[in-house]
Amino acid sequence: MSQSPPVxxxxxxxxxxxxxxxxxxxxxxxxxxxxxxDVSIDTKRSEVLAQLRAGHAWIAFDPERQSCTIIRRR
Numbered sequence: 001m002s003q004s005p006p007v008x009x010x011x012x013x014x015x016x017x018x019x020x021x022x023x024x025x026x027x028x029x030x031x032x033x034x035x036x037x038d039v040s041i042d043t044k045r046s047e048v049l050a051q052l053r054a055g056h057a058w059i060a061f062d063p064e065r066q067s068c069t070i071i072r073r074r
Contacts, residue, residue: 006060011052026070
């Protein structure tokens with residue numbers, strides 16, 4: 001069985017609520033590391049949204065798992 005590559009979901013194609021849902025899911029995952037300092041969810045959300053809008057990160061949809069994640073561009 002071959003694995004399908006992830007599909008890029010353009011940020012501007014999502015509603016505001018859907019985009020926040022993807023971002024919140026990403027930042028609230030267990031194991032996400034923001035360093036030693038506590039960072040508020042609003043700050044984390046703003047930072048991820050800024051990276052997405054600047055093109056430094058992208059939303060990847062896995063068609064086989066029917067799930068999204070956010071990946072930093074290299």
